[in-house]
Amino acid sequence: MKRILTAFLAAVTISAAHAQSLPGGFAYLRDIDPSIIQDIRYATSNNFVGRPLAGYNAGECVVKREVGLRLKAIQQELAAQNLSLKMFDCYRPARASLDMVKWSQNGHETAAERRYNPRIPKTELFRLGYIASRSQHSAGAALDLTLVDLKADNSAKYDPSKTYADCTAPVDARAPEGSVDMGTGYDCTDTKGHTAAPSISPEQRAWRKRLVAAMARQGFVNYSKEWWHFSLPGAGGAAYDFPIQPRRN
Template identity: 30%
Template sequence: MFLINDIEVIKIPVRNSKEPFCNLTEINKRIKVDLSMSQIASKSEYFSYARETIAIKLLEAALLLPEGINFYIKEAYRPLQQQKDSFNSVLEYNRKHYGDLPEEEIYLETCKYVAPPEYAPHPTGAAIDITLINDKGIESDMGTEFNATPGETDNATYFHSDNISDEARENRRILSRALSRMGFVNYEPEWWHWSIGDRYWALLKNEDAAKYDVVDGNWIKKNTCEAMEWK
């Protein structure tokens, strides 16, 4: 397993695509978005936006879900400054709670939960944090809460953790089957984190380069998907 700050990830170059962003709230009834933003730190108006490829592949993946089960997006795009703030916040938390560990190990523990800003996929629009929800609005049991940490769950946030119920394991399989078939890759320490086009994806897919670089809200505003007929 590679962490997102692994040297093999870091050395992947970025051949920046100018691909526009799409608002994931406008795609399909099988793709729902948590508009409350209650479980994320970002307050960006573009939190539900992702690159056009991600939107198209997500739509195709949604059609593979069992009847009555839908995707539930928690977060897609995240501003770079928010990524920096989140990383530093978790780093400081880990310093207080793992103070007896060497600084390098504390840094690595932090990278399991939040990506270092310089390599993070969310600020590029390549990543989505996603779970499942049924037609009644009840979120599926995925073994841990979204955004839980490995440390507080005895590593149950790891996608292939054995420390979860059979029901949660099956729900993770449902999520994985649909997304993986469309080319998404999972970041193992976080069952909810999936991406296409970032450095981590490029490494796992044996691609020569990542597709997307960091952008800000002003760029997204000027580069949104043209109207298309979503299925």
């Protein structure tokens, strides 16, 4: 009996050591609604920095539980329209924002970086309000996302060996994102990426309005310079810096 008890306690200890705990009421979005599509770009090289950012050890959307439940309600509404949310970024470790600051000050810009910043030097991105050194993402109050038409062909994948046009180009020329055409790619630091930009087509404007309206029905507010960025007033607080780790079943 003693050996059995010892073995049981050892198993519990191992299980606890491997369990992934999240602080401050955070949760993995997959545990709240696994149907929401995720493409966490800062965990990959497919972003404006060109490599995974500090603290992104897994491509998982981590959210405050209240935020996740509201996203679930939005997803249920969209599902009836053959649409889905697609998450690009959720909780962001504070160290990732500092990583962005260092990137902006490294003294050079590559062609791949210019795809995201076709007209604005990266040293100006913070001053102009496109990137924040202290982001609401780190407080769990902000999200980057888009819409996916589930009836469309979303099979095109990003190819790191291919040369794409910049983020303001027509959808067939820029890097594929497997989503509806919002007029620019994600993280496009250009006036065309402003939610109410006059330079986009009526169809693109309709998709943006549809996304903003769906999010607003659950209390989310859009940032006017980024059609993809939303925050939930009152959901924030102190910034966190815990790394995003792989989710365990």
